[in-house]
Amino acid sequence: MVTIRxxxxxxxxxxxxxxxxxxxHGLASFETEPPGEAEMAxxxxxxxxxxxxxxxxxxxxxxxxxxxxxxxYRTRPAYRFAVENSIYVAPDAGRGGIGAxxxxxxxxxxxxxxxxxxxxxxxxxxxxxxxxxxxxxxFTHAGxxxxxxxxxxxxxxxxxMTRPLGExxxxxxxx
Numbered sequence: 001m002v003t004i005r006x007x008x009x010x011x012x013x014x015x016x017x018x019x020x021x022x023x024x025h026g027l028a029s030f031e032t033e034p035p036g037e038a039e040m041a042x043x044x045x046x047x048x049x050x051x052x053x054x055x056x057x058x059x060x061x062x063x064x065x066x067x068x069x070x071x072x073y074r075t076r077p078a079y080r081f082a083v084e085n086s087i088y089v090a091p092d093a094g095r096g097g098i099g100a101x102x103x104x105x106x107x108x109x110x111x112x113x114x115x116x117x118x119x120x121x122x123x124x125x126x127x128x129x130x131x132x133x134x135x136x137x138x139f140t141h142a143g144x145x146x147x148x149x150x151x152x153x154x155x156x157x158x159x160x161m162t163r164p165l166g167e168x169x170x171x172x173x174x175x
Contacts, residue, residue, distance in 0.1 A: 004105045007054045014064035016040040018090050027124035027156050030149045047071050053109035057098045065093040068102035070110050073119045081116040099133045111165040118163045125157035139163040
């Protein structure tokens with residue numbers, strides 16, 4: 001059984017381990033050096049202080065299997081109703097629906113906070129798992145930035161996908 005819950009301070013070592021693996025071995029993140037626990041704690045606190053959700057997937061035995069959070073898509077005021085999502089699943093916990101459950105919870109949390117659009121910036125156009133999870137959650141393809149990053153000895157694309165939240169662009173946001 002997997003539970004999706006808000007992250008806690010005690011989750012930081014697991015967050016750093018999961019993210020560190022994907023920085024070192026994957027293309028989802030364009031960072032090239034895994035940040036340490038102190039930096040991951042600082043980043044998590046900044047997300048929470050800004051009012052965004054930060055969630056984890058926890059196994060029945062208390063192990064963090066993945067995490068997801070939302071943050072500002074861009075910092076200029078006109079973008080204030082758009083969020084960007086980030087989802088990372090432990091390398092030995094993939095293909096079990098954890099990413100999808102985290103994404104669903106993140107969509108729900110961002111909708112409840114009044115955000116109107118979620119943007120996925122997916123590293124590597126060959127990342128079929130992430131593209132598939134986002135497609136199943138109602139995201140549509142919004143574009144691609146070809147060869148925007150250089151990592152692991154090759155050029156890497158970024159795929160952009162979006163999903164309306166709540167009323168989306170159908171109505172003006174509350175003042």
